[in-house]
Amino acid sequence: MRKYWFRSLGTRLYLWVILCIIFPVVGMFIYSFWTFEGIIKEEVSQRSIESITGIENEINNIFDNLVRASNVLSNNDSILRVLKDENRSYYERSTDIGKAIDNVIESNSVLSQAKITIFDNRMDVYSNWSLNFNDYRFLYQEDWVQQAVNNNGHLVWRLLEPSFINEEKNRNKNYISLARVIKGFGNGEDKSGVLIISLSEEVFIRIFQKNKYISNKDDIVIVTNDSKKMIMSLDPRGISNSQEVSKLMHEISDEERGYKLREVEGKRYLVNYYTISRVPWTFENGEWKVTVFTLYDKIIKELKTFTSKVELFFGLFIVAVLVILGVLTVQIVKPIRKLNKRMMKFNPSHELTRWEIGRKDEIGHLNLAFQNMAENIKELFVKLETEHIIREKYRFESLRAQLNPHFLFNSLNTIRWMAILRKADNIVENVDALVNLMSYSMSRSSEFVALREEIEHIRSYVHIQNSRYGGKIELEVEVDSVMMEMQIIRFILQPAVENAIIHGYKDANRQGTILVKAIPEQNNLALYVMDDGVGIEQDRLSSILVEEQVKQGNERKISGIGLKIVNERLKMSYGHKYGVWIESEVGKGTVVKFLLPMVQEEVSEHDEGVVG
Incomplete structure (x- = not known):
């Protein structure tokens, strides 16, 4: 029964529909989902990298403004006169330098967020931020400041190091600072002072936050330097110190740009990374790698919604196809089974009755062909019986006629001996040849x-x-x-x-x-x-x-x-x-x-x- 079920036409129709329609449709759907998913990943990654490229330009502009501001301040006549005037009081000198700094800040928007610090040759400190009577002469003794003092006027950078301001030391704030000599301070003559300009990392964080493609509250931004040290982060989820992130950072350290799909602390992220290496100034560990973590489920949320609707549609479609196929199978297979039973019972010796199924399709044609074939077989059967009767009749007549050749051979043999007795050799030869011909022609051996x-x-x-x-x-x-x-x-x-x-x-x-x-x-x-x-x-x-x-x-x-x-x-x-x-x-x-x-x-x- 199981073998018949598998070999039945209805079962094979179902299997063919599944193989030729349902499987290809499901395969096409899965392929389309993977394709669209890949396109979305590529698109999101491209937009993120384009955004980071825009951020790279803004960061370069900030560094350019800092450098220009240092040039302006280190060559400002008002500041130089104050630093060289030893007759005025500290208060007066501080007020005049403050005014000069304010004038420079008005023409450079970046400096409005910067902390500017100046040391003169008496180790007095001037700034545009409140000293609160704290002694900041320790800053002058820092290695990077001393490097600037001995660097013949060249810039020395300090990237994202903890704040040197006493009130901010417990606030986990980092600054990017530059130091340079004003005029010939140090080993040269005309000693004037040392200029330090510091900019909080918050300025850079705000650049990332205002970008529409990486400013989502769930996005995580991590900035590392050449030595794989994290120098800046936007991490609302607190995953930047996880083992998975550290492993990923090491994995992409030698890659300039790209994207990967990674799972961190149970959530999947699309990780886009880009190396900022076009800063026109030389830093120690100067290349920055910006890595953006975007929740993957959020990226494909709309695709999943669309996929769910398509899955529902295909489910209903498959059910409808199977139901329609079941109805069609019954309509197709039922008359074929009836026709098959008639064929199995067909006997040419019995009377043939016509069966009209009332269909004009291929099944109707098949029934008509069977009717015609059955009638032809019936006619052939009758004809075969008739031919058999005739054949037996001729066989009987042939047996009766088999005496004639022997009589003919005997008669020819008599004529042959008469010719021999009369010495008519040519007649003998002809009779022998004729006997051979007839013997060969009438032989039934093979x-x-x-x-x-x-x-x-x-x-x-x-x-x-x-x-x-x-x-x-x-x-x-x-x-x-x-x-x-x-x-x-x-x-x-x-x-x-x-x-x-x-x-x-x-x-x-x-x-x-x-x-x-x-x-x-x-x-x-x-x-x-x-x-x-x-x-x-x-x-x-x-x-x-x-x-x-x-x-x-x-x-x-x-x-x-x-x-x-x-x-x-x-x-x-x-x-x-x-x-x-x-x-x-x-x-x-x-x-x-x-x-x-x-x-x-x-x-x-x-x-x-x-x-x-």
Whole structure:
């Protein structure tokens, strides 16, 4: 039952629909989801990197403004005069330097957020921020400030280090600072002072926060330097110090830009990273790598919503297809099963009743074809019975007529002995040839004979014909002893010899030669009958093997077998590559070729049609 269920048409229809429709649709849906997901990742990553590129330009502008501001302040005449004036009080000097700094700040917006600190050669400190009576001379002794003092006026940077301001030391605030000598302070003459400009990291954080593509409250931004040290972060989730993030930072340290999909603390993030390396100033560990973590579920939220709707649609679609397919299967399979039962019960000996199913589609045509086939089988069955009766009748008549050939042989034998007694040798030879012909023709031993027997039969036939036409035909045989024993079908050579004598020499008053030749050809036996008669016209030559023999020709022949029948018999018995081929040229003669397989042993009658 299970085997029948699997082999049933309805089951296979269901399986074909699943294989050809449902599976491809589901596969296309999954492929589309993956494709769209990849496109979204690429798009989000591209936008993030473009945003970081814009941030890179803003950061470069900030550094440029800091450098320009340091140039302006270190060369400001008001500040230089105050720093060199030793007669004025600290308060007066501080007030005048403050005014000069304010004037510079008005023309440089970045400096409004900067803390500017100046040391003179007396180690007095001036600033645009409140000193609160704290002693900041320790700042002058810092290594990076001393490096600036000894750097011949070149800038020295201090990137995102903790604040040196006493009130901010416990607030975890970091600053980017630059230091440079004002005029020739230090080893040179005209000592004036040291300028320090510091900018809080909050300025840079606000640049990241105002960017619309990486300013989401769930996004995490981490900035690291060349040594993989984190120098800045926007981390509302507090994952920047996790082991997964540290491992990722090490993994992407040698990559300039790109994106990866990573899971951090149970959540998937699309991680985009870009290296800021175009800062026009040289820093220690100066390249910054900006890494942005974006919640992946939020990126594909809309895609998931769309996917859920599509899944619902496809689910309903599949259910509808299966229901419709079930209905169609019943409508298709039910009449086929009924028709199958009728076919299984069909018996040509019983009366056939027509069955109308009222359909005009392929099933209706199939039913009509079955009805017609059944009627034809019924007719053939009746015809076969009739032919069987006729065949048995002819068989009985044939058995009754088998006495006639024996009577004819006995009569010819009497005539032969009378000719011998009267010494009429030519009559004896003709009677012997005729007896051989009739014996060969009426033999029922086998349809297959040795080539030697067929050639002897041809000799007898030519002898009789020579007696009739005055001995003008000479028969030559070129067949070796091995070929002589090859088995062939009886009477295949005689039609070619008959045609040569009857048609090839009918109007010729000269001696003619017929050559019978046998040669092996690619493990096959090739027999040739060649004459030097009048030849055959080309239009007639092309029709010999496809038309029946003309009546007049058959009346003069001993067998009534034509080359067309011989050709068909060879192909039927041995295969389509075997048969008869004819070549002829008018005035020169005709060549008839017979191609057969080489068969040495005698083939019985029941093997006919399977030789070769």
